[in-house]
Amino acid sequence: MTILDGKKVSNDIKNEIAAEVQKIKDKGEKVPHLAAIIVGNDGASLTYVGSKVKACERVGFESTLVQMSNTTSEIELLEKIKELNEDPEIDGFIVQLPLPSQINEQKVLLAVNPDKDVDGFHPTNFGKMALDMSTFIPATPFGILELLDRYGVETKGKHTVVIGRSHIVGRPMSILMGRKGFPGNSTVTLTHSHTKNITQITSQADIIISALGVPNFLKAEMVKDGAVIVDVGITRVADETRPRGYRIVGDVDFANVSEKASYITPVPGGVGPMTIAMLLKNTLLARERHNQ
Ligand code: GUN
Numbered sequence: 512m513t514i515l516d517g518k519k520v521s522n523d524i525k526n527e528i529a530a531e532v533q534k535i536k537d538k539g540e541k542v543p544h545l546a547a548i549i550v551g552n553d554g555a556s557l558t559y560v561g562s563k564v565k566a567c568e569r570v571g572f573e574s575t576l577v578q579m580s581n582t583t584s585e586i587e588l589l590e591k592i593k594e595l596n597e598d599p600e601i602d603g604f605i606v607q608l609p610l611p612s613q614i615n616e617q618k619v620l621l622a623v624n625p626d627k628d629v630d631g632f633h634p635t636n637f638g639k640m641a642l643d644m645s646t647f648i649p650a651t652p653f654g655i656l657e658l659l660d661r662y663g664v665e666t667k668g669k670h671t672v673v674i675g676r677s678h679i680v681g682r683p684m685s686i687l688m689g690r691k692g693f694p695g696n697s698t699v700t701l702t703h704s705h706t707k708n709i710t711q712i713t714s715q716a717d718i719i720i721s722a723l724g725v726p727n728f729l730k731a732e733m734v735k736d737g738a739v740i741v742d743v744g745i746t747r748v749a750d751e752t753r754p755r756g757y758r759i760v761g762d763v764d765f766a767n768v769s770e771k772a773s774y775i776t777p778v779p780g781g782v783g784p785m786t787i788a789m790l791l792k793n794t795l796l797a798r799e800r801h802n803q
Pocket of ligand 1: 605606608609630651786
């Protein structure tokens with residue numbers, strides 16, 4: 512069994528990006544600038560956005576964090592998005608999800624300039640992705656592809672089962688794994704809350720990508736010997752023995768599933784750090800496009 516070490520690979524990628532930034536600086540050009548908008552004070556979202564900003568510093572990017580209160584109106588958020596769309600200093604930006612209930616997420620995603628949409632959530636970019644056109648690929652699926660690529664995990668002709676159909680992970684992942692190319696060329700089954708006999712499906716999978724958010728959902732008896740397991744779950748579970756009062760638990764019962772898997776991502780240290788690395792990569796790409 513091989514651990515798909517997202518922490519290590521994401522560090523490699525950050526080093527590669529930092530080297531690119533150094534070249535940009537050596538030429539006397541403006542370094543990439545990522546902005547993030549966060550609305551409200553959800554603890555997990557604040558942590559993720561904080562990690563994104565810290566990662567920018569680590570590779571030499573400029574970053575701007577826009578914090579807006581929980582009572583922000585949709586109009587106020589749309590105005591802020593317009594400002595970032597028009598700001599020539601900003602190469603790319605994200606609006607951290609989820610948003611408070613008074614704000615319509617679809618309207619927000621549509622308001623982001625597709626050329627600055629480094630999350631790849633705008634319908635233009637999502638459509639381009641589905642049509643194999645060059646675009647921003649959502650960071651978590653992009654990170655999973657990169658991890659499979661760097662470990663040389665064969666995906667061609669394999670049966671990939673994706674668990675969860677979220678717009679951020681499951682849905683794009685199912686499209687990307689079935690695309691022509693590497694990683695891709697898989698036969699994909701997308702499972703969700705209405706799927707019947709999920710064990711029957713997962714136990715036939717060569718590759719399982721679980722993005723459900725249910726701790727320890729995927730058990731050893733649901734997995735065939737030699738399967739590749741990618742765990743996207745990052746649920747906070749109360750744990751008084753930890754300094755923060757919680758620990759992060761994945762969708763996969765790691766202790767037992769890892770005994771059967773050929774490759775497996777740990778939680779933490781698997782997909783999570785890859786997401787951040789690929790957001791940086793998309794920002795670098797946005798800067799290149801911006802300067803063309
Ligand atoms: N919330 C959970 N994951 C993500 C992500 O990749 N991007 C944004 N904007 N919000 C998220």
